[in-house]
Amino acid sequence: MSLDTGSASAALVRAATSETRLARSILIVVALGFVVLFLLLPLATVFIEALRKGPAEFVAALGDPETLSAILLTLTVAGIAVPLNLVFGVAAAWAIAKFEFKGKAFLTTLIDLPFSVSPVISGLVFVLLFGANSALGPILQSYGIKILFAVPGLVLATVFVTFPFVARELIPLMQEQGTSDEEAALSLGATGWQTFWHVTLPNIKWGLLYGVLLCNARAMGEFGAVSVVSGHIRGQTNTMPLQVEILYNEYNFVAAFAVAALLALLALLTLVLKTALELRYSDEIAASRRH
């Protein structure tokens, strides 16, 4: 904290543990300049370009049937992928945080694995698994099951890239909380499920919401992995980010930025909720804020 108390002595004598006023100003200007240049300007550009030809064009662009079906598809994919990873995340955190067992560190590393894989490779692995020249491909085809270039493929790729989010948020939180609350409930005669619903879940609800928020933002915004498995069939397998790409490459900039603006609003909403959770419930979400 700076020591600008306003008293004469503080103004004349700088504390030995703070920088000169000039150094401070330079550092603030450099840091803010960097933020404006790399974060605020791109964000502003999205909204300015979307509204370049007026609100009517913006609304018209969003009313396009292909864009509407992209919005619906994005909601569908995230609506399936996020709950799946929610259940997985709670199960993984329960096993890892509440018990001591061999190979726990290794299991945690494996859960983090999707974060260190390029999104394109995350899509590629499913093409290699289910594609026409894979072992499974012809079998699936003979039964008429479509995974690639269809909704199941999009869901699989999205589940893969958002795999660690919920687990990562819950594991440190539940480790911090320990097992004494659960032990008390059990000793008072609660069943396992009762303990989970009435003791554990209320303890972790804000951390869980935090994880789901980040998981959902990534699920709706994922581009690389989804792009590989989508096949880009217009009106059928284009999610919102893919629709942005298609419209942009057709020089339909207003429409591209209109869809992009919706995604940017989602990102802003995510940041607002995330910050609110961090301020309000800092003790009830994981101490580590890294992702």
Next chain:
Amino acid sequence: MAFRSSSRRRWQFRQPSVIPGFGLALGVTLTWLILIVLIPISGLIWRSSGLGWSQFIQLTLDPRTVNALTISFGTAFIAAVVNLVFGVVLAWVLVRYRFPGKRVIDAMVDLPFALPTAVAGIALTTLYAPNGWIGSLLEPLGIKVAFTPAGIVVALVFVGLPFVVRTVQPIMEEIDKEVEEAAATLGANRFQTISRVLLPGLLPAGLTGFALAFARGVGEYGSVIFIAGNLPYVSEIAPLLIIIRLEEFNYAAATAIASVMLLLSFIMLLVINMIQAWSRGRYGNVA
């Protein structure tokens, strides 16, 4: 492995606990992990091992592949260096100083995590294109950013920005003021205190953030492809080359490039873990 005497401690998979649900929770976790992550990744490794050693080497050493990998790793490295320098300054300003709008700036640092990469890609391209706000300022100076490797660096700086800030910030908050006071009473000026006392303590966290930003940059696709220009041998990144090979139905080449990238990112992950272990041993804190 069963010992006859029950008094001796047997090898146990898990320590006894009154908490129920271990089998169910671990079962769900392992099933989901194997189905979603392990089988698909093993599939990639299986397919690349099926290529045979000589074909694998030949595909990897293809000049276009080597160029794409060099561009991906080179631009990601430069972007991570930029992020290391500015990220540490930004974290310092956020932790130590008070100024209007600080809360908002702090929250905005996470924007690259929340904003879809394709949206960032088209916004940055519009800004840095020759007729864009920033591009038109740079053009008279003869600097081209969009549709050159410099554009890739700009996109990767955006994508990697939160990693350094969010890794360094918590460590900075924990710095004991007394250390700085001790340095000052021993006659160090402020610059010496920062460069000789504070920055070395931040090194492990800084390196971790750098490595995370670098690893993310190497694999990044969505924000880069719009601004890169995607000229083979000049501004074509490795993930894009994978997609190009897939579209040509050249699965062997796509698999080979992906395996090399996967191998290199595992090495990165190992390095990050080593930095953290080293830092715990040396500084006793978790980077």
